[in-house]
Amino acid sequence: MVNNAQSPTAPSTSTGDGAIIGETMRIKGSIFSRDELRIDGEVEGSLESHNRLTINSKGKADATIKAAEVVIAGTVNGNVEATQRIVLRKGANLVGDVKTAGIVIEDGAYFRGGIDITRQDTPKAGGR
Numbered sequence: 001m002v003n004n005a006q007s008p009t010a011p012s013t014s015t016g017d018g019a020i021i022g023e024t025m026r027i028k029g030s031i032f033s034r035d036e037l038r039i040d041g042e043v044e045g046s047l048e049s050h051n052r053l054t055i056n057s058k059g060k061a062d063a064t065i066k067a068a069e070v071v072i073a074g075t076v077n078g079n080v081e082a083t084q085r086i087v088l089r090k091g092a093n094l095v096g097d098v099k100t101a102g103i104v105i106e107d108g109a110y111f112r113g114g115i116d117i118t119r120q121d122t123p124k125a126g127g128r
Contacts, residue, residue, distance in 0.1 A: 018051070023058055037067075039074070057091060070100075072109075079113075 018036030021027060025041035030048075037049045039059040046064045047053060053067035059074035070082045073089040080086055082100040090108035099116040 021059075055092075057089075 018038060019033055020038045021031075021041045021043060023040045026043075027041070028044045030046045031037065031043065032048045033053075034050045036051045036053070037047065038054045038056060039047070039061060040056045041058075042060045042062075044062045047061060047066070049067040051067065052069040052071065053065060054071045055061055055074040055076055057073040061075070062077045064078050065076065065080045067082055069084045069087070070080050071087045071089065072080075072092040072094055075093040077095050079096045080094065080098045080100075082098075084100070085102035085104065086098050086100045087104045088094055088106060088109035088111055090106045092106075092109040092111075094109075094111045095113060097114040097116070099118060101118050103115060103117070105111055
């Protein structure tokens with residue numbers, strides 16, 4: 001279900017390089033993208049991208065998030081998983097657990113939750 005405060009039929013902006021959920025959009029449900037995904041509006045449900053997923057400063061997500069890279073400048077309530085890294089920008093608010101290979105938390109970001117840093121298995125010396 002897609003709700004838009006100005007026009008109930010206005011679609012999100014989409015290009016071959018990704019998709020944008022605009023400031024006036026409010027979405028409930030699951031969103032999947034192989035391209036980059038940028039959230040400027042509100043999302044409730046789940047978000048998944050095989051690329052970068054960005055929650056901009058005005059963006060809000062009450063969602064489970066999975067992506068290669070997650071950049072948060074807005075507000076997220078929910079667990080976040082990134083195969084590469086998670087970046088919390090100044091002013092970001094994240095309440096939930098994170099699982100990632102790398103994390104950057106800038107001064108001025110708020111984070112409450114657990115962190116699980118993953119790593120690729122490395123071959124043991126001597127083949128053991």
